[in-house]
Amino acid sequence: MSWDDLTKEEILSRFLQLEEKIDDLEEQLIQKNEQIDKQAELIEKQEKVIEQQSKRIEELEARLRKYENPHTPPSKRRSGTDESPTSQDDEDDDLRTDGGTPGRKNGHDPEWRSTTDPDEEVEVTYDCCPECGEHFDESVGVSPRLVEEIPDPQPPEVTQYNRHCYQCHSCGTETVATHPDCPDEGQFGVNVIAQSALSRYDHRLPYRKIADRFEQLHGLELSGASAWHATERAARAGRCEYEQIRREIQDADVVHIDETGIKRDGEQAWIWTFSTAQHTLYAVRESRGSDVPAEVLGEDFAGTVICDGWTAYPAFSSNLQRCWAHILREAKDAAEKQVEGEPIYRALTQLYVALQTQLESDLTVRERAELQRVARRELESLIERSVPDGPVATLLGKIEGGLDHWLTFVGEPAVSPTNNAAENALREPVVLRKIIGTLRNDRGMFVHETILSLLATWRQQGRNPYEELRRVVSSNEMISRAHAVPAVETSG
Structure with a gap:
């Protein structure tokens, strides 16, 4: 039916129906727009959450790469982050994952102090019963108890040395009398100097707390700067012994070397360790190159260097032993990331265990040489494997690059297959690094490397660090009186 055939009433009715439909559509459109706005708002919130989660994932991945890469020792992986406080690290060492408690395992014999x-015996008696007041005739036994106590804090001893001056009538030389207990500089004696250095590098106290400790225990007033100067005097006094340690290491047949970062006035520097069975030397340098071992050990060093894969070592010497602990960690990491790495990691582990087992017997030089040739062929067969690019290919490249240095320990009985000794020697400097943050200048570097070297070496040799510090400070006073001592060079 056309519009011409409709009456006015019918046309009006249809218009009304159309208007209702338009109103319905407009209402639906408004609802749709409101839904779209809500969805847009929800999407915006979700995008912000996704962005935050993405940043968090990047942080966690970075931390994972840093603390679970094959070059990170297990002890550092447990600690969590660089910023973990030392007290937390110490607490983590006591945690048990087997549900037990810290301490000696069941079945182990106890260890008593x-x-x-x-020094004195005190008779502790009663005259009468504390319950009823009945008088006691005599004791029926003795229950001894040993109590160990330290003396009350002792005040400092203050001595004035009236040093008489003389002039020779014959040659005109002016002389000031000396006394073995009177230092040539400063107002603090040998014990204060030794305790300052030990408090800083053994007890890890800040200098202001060292000053507080002297005041609390002895009533001795000195500033943090005075504690620093006392520690510096200990370092200057021990520098001759530091150089003697360097000469002993230069003559060693085997030296473990490692390095780790440290800040010098906020800039990157490195603390190197050179360790033997009886001596440990630390050297703080701004370089991480081969010039440092060449300087410390001498360019004509003829011993064997046990080290990791850092390029400075083959640039310094061809007589190396690469660390098996490092390569096994890298192999395990590659096996976890790439399936082709599993047989390589298994083969490396089996080879290492087999070599250790066979070397436990007393092999002749000829037998060691033959074992070394067989082991080299095993490594060469691993290198020849065809693997796709990735962590395993990188691992095989490292094995090939150090092929001449993985098996030195097989031919030389005195050489260790791992560089654990050097890594252990770096633990104390790493803890101190977390506490002090940065060394301020060349004087700080000088003190740091000197005191650390002396304390580590004395402990290796079973000597008392406090007594040794007193000895070197006293000896230095006697030497300085015998002849003039030039200013200490602190460029290193």
């Missing part, structure tokens, strides 16, 4: 003879 050694008892000492008493």
